[in-house]
Amino acid sequence: MDTERVWALERQVEELKDELSRNSVKEGVTQYYSWAKSSSDGLKDDLMDMTRDADHFGESTMLQLQTSTPARARSSFMTPPATSPRMPASPCSRAAAPTPTSRDTPLCYPDSDKQLLEEEIASLHFEVHRLTATLDSYHALGARIGDALSNSPPDRSRAFSTLEAVENQVHLLLQTMSERAAAASHLTSAISELGFPGDDASEMVLSLAAGFRAARIELEYLTPGEISLPLTSRGAQVLDFLLMRLRELAKKSKEDDESISEYREIEQSLRKQLDSRVSIMDELNEKITGVYRMLDEKDNRVRELEVGNDRLKGAVDGYVRDIADLEKLVARMEKEHREFTNTHTSRRKSSDDLILAKDTIIAELEAKIEDAVIQTADLLKEMSATEVSLTRQTAAMSRQHRTALALRDARVSELRGDIDRVNDSLQLAQETIQALRIENSEMKGQMEEERRKAKYAMDSMKEELRRVLRLSQSFLGEPSSDPSSRYGSNEPDTLRTVVRPGGFLENLRQRGSRILRRRYDSGLEHLNEDDVDI
Structure with a gap:
């Protein structure tokens, strides 16, 4: 190969x-x-x-x-x-x-x-x-x-044996090398199965040694000063130490599991107690919310009362100011009253004389009215006699006389109503005079205005009496005479005033309504509304 x-x-x-x-x-x-x-x-x-x-x-x-x-x-x-x-x-x-x-x-x-x-x-x-x-x-x-080979003698058999021995040796060496290579490959595969990085066995062994050293250093970091192994210790010692620590950790883990089970039982009991406490706390919270709600309502009521109190204080302050203003007004009115009293006492005598003159005039007017009534009765008698005498006349004259009689009756009723009104006017004039005596504390301007109104009423009454007298005289066929010429020389200018019926009382009503309308708004009405709301 x-x-x-x-x-x-x-x-x-x-x-x-x-x-x-x-x-x-x-x-x-x-x-x-x-x-x-x-x-x-x-x-x-x-x-x-x-x-x-x-x-x-x-x-x-x-x-x-x-x-x-x-x-x-x-x-x-x-x-x-x-x-x-x-x-x-x-x-x-x-x-x-x-x-x-x-x-x-x-x-x-x-x-x-x-x-x-x-x-x-x-x-x-x-x-x-x-x-x-x-x-x-x-x-x-x-x-x-x-x-x-050259050192030995050149023997062919020996040389052949030597070559055979060399070949055998080489064959053994090759076989050994192949076995070692297979063992090395098996070792490499076993090391690679451990999961350490590296391209060959040497790199994997180096990474394994580095892993053991890192584990040793990590142990030192985890338990500093408690490990007796040096950093140069071998992997077997480190593995033994790791196994020992793992056994200890397993024992501690078992103890921890037992303690955890106990803690779980305690936790369950505590949870039950906590649930009961939570239910109680919920009830207490509901009660507390109810109490807080009542407190809020009371606070709102207190705030409303405070607002009402503030309004009452404002009203009291307004009343104090009003009282001060009224005191000033009373002082001013007393001063004006004193001045008016001083002036009124000087005019009272003249007013009394005027009233006496008015009374005499009224008496004369009543006498005249009685005379007019008597004349009216006589006139009625004459009318009845005339009616009897005229019944024999023609129908046209009868109708005319009947019409005239109806007109006369209506006129008589009008005259009677006028007389009643005159009597009422006289009574109202007396009441007005009495009210003038009571209301002597009024201002000078109002007195002048009342005098002007009384004068206007008397003038209107005179005119009304003159008109009644003229009508009665014209009805009776008497020559017209001017009542003013009859009474003009006897009555002074001050006695020519006639009080209008009900004028002073109407003025009193208007003045009272004006006073009521000008009443000062002190704020108590709002306070009463607040009391009703509360």
Whole structure:
């Protein structure tokens, strides 16, 4: 088996030597290109080169050359000389151009693949040197065996026995080597089954040793100062120590499992207790929420009461301000009352005289009204007599008299109503005078206004009385006389005022409603609303 390998190596060396010799012959070749030639000529030359070089190179070399990338495009024209590189002299290049004596300009281009070839040649030289050294060692071994054989006498049988012994020894050595190789391969497979990284057994053993050392260091990290094994201890000691620690850990794990089971039982009992406590806490939380709800309601009630209290305080402050304003108003009114009293006392006598005059006028008016009533009764009698006398007259006159009688009756009823109204007016005038005596503390402007209204009422009453008298006189057929001329010389200007029926009372009602409308809003109504809401 080794002999065949040696022969194969020798053949490879010879082929490499031949290739090296051919490459060394063609290294100094310089190729020249003609810029006037077309690329088609070069294509033909390339085909010729490939056919010619196929007889001199091996199959691997030809395959490498065929699959390699060409240096440049071969079907195009050449670039100008200033930028074109030198074409290398390789087996794949075109044929050599004419000599430098050609009419074209010759240029030399360095081969871009030359460095790669040089590196390949250097590697081949190194491989040749290594194979040469191996062959030299084999030759030396053969020489030593020959020397050993040459020291004995040239006996053919002995020589044959020696060769047989050597062959046997070599056979034993080969068998031993094969067994050792099988054992080594088995050991390698066993080591690889352990799962340690490495390409061969030595690397796997090194990784195994590194793993043991890392385990030792990790143990030192886990339990610093408790491990008595040195860092240089062997793997067996480390494994024993690991097994011992694993036993201890298993024992502790078993104890821990027992304690864990006990803890689980305790946990279950605690969970039951916790569930009962949780149910109790839920009930307490519900009660607490109810209490909090009541507290919130009370807080809301307190806030509402505080708001009501604030409103009450505001109302009290408003009342205090109102009282202060009222005190100021009372003081001012007392001052005005004193002034008005002083003025009223001076006018009271004149007003009393005026009232007496009014009373006399009213008495005279009543007497006149009585006379008018008497006259009306007489008139009724005359009317009845006239009615009896006129019944014998014609139907037309009867109808006229009946109509006149109806008109007279209506007029009499109107006069009676007027008399009643006059009586009511007189009564209201007396009540007005009494109210004027009571309301003596009013302001001067209001008094003047009331006097003006009373004067207007008296004037209207006089006009009404005049109208009644004129109507009665016209009805009775008496000559008209001016009541104002009759009473004008006797009554002063101040006695000409007639009180309108109900005027002062209506003014009192209006003034009372105005006072009610101007009542100050102190805020107690809102407070009462709050009390109702509470």
